Amino acid sequence: MPAFDLHIVFDCADPDRVARFWMAALGGYDFPVGVPDGFATWDEWADANGIPVDQRNRGRTLVDTERGTRPDIFFLRVPESKQVKNRVHLDIKVAQGLSADDRRTAIEAEAGRLIELGGSVAERMEDDGFHLIMRDPEGNEFCLA
CATH class of the missing domain: 3.30.720 (Signal recognition particle alu RNA binding heterodimer, srp9/1)
Incomplete structure (x- = not known):
């Protein structure tokens, strides 16, 4: 193929x-x-x-x-x-290989930058390692990990 x-x-x-x-x-x-x-x-x-x-x-x-x-x-x-949750989304990996505390710091710092660009935090996820579900300026969800 x-x-x-x-x-x-x-x-x-x-x-x-x-x-x-x-x-x-x-x-x-x-x-x-x-x-x-x-x-x-x-x-x-x-x-x-x-x-x-x-x-x-x-x-x-x-x-x-x-x-x-x-x-x-x-x-x-x-x-x-946009009416409902995305069926496909992007994952932006900003903290690969970092320890738990450093990982959280890197993710939160990048979230701050993206918020200044017009993004928003939809949800903070703690259950499977810290990551954020965010939205772009029109509400499309993506993950920041």
């Missing part, structure tokens, strides 16, 4: 806002580089191609610019809001 590429896709109301959160949360991701020749910005290109301002935030893409090995992440605008 052939190997397939993997892309992660988030449905959201504001692709630019959610993409910027995840870009800062994960590190090493950025928007694809490369405004088309002859244009200084993507907005200039959109103006030249008649794309209305209200249609310019229909989607965003993040690519791994640091390692080049992680999947692309897409953010697509959808009309409906």
Whole structure:
């Protein structure tokens, strides 16, 4: 069986806002580089191609610019809001190999940074080793461990 590429896709109301959160949360991701020749910005290109301002935030893409090995992440605008718990979520591993006290400190410090970016803590989990269930700016759950 052939190997397939993997892309992660988030449905959201504001692709630019959610993409910027995840870009800062994960590190090493950025928007694809490369405004088309002859244009200084993507907005200039959109103006030249008649794309209305209200249609310019229909989607965003993040690519791994640091390692080049992680999947692309897409953010697509959808009309409906998130209603229930995610069936798939991301785990961000920030404390691998640390002792219990150091682990908690590292996780809480990263949570503080993500809260400043617009995230929130949904739940603190103590039962199977400390980790946090968090939410991005639109309520998508992810774990910080």
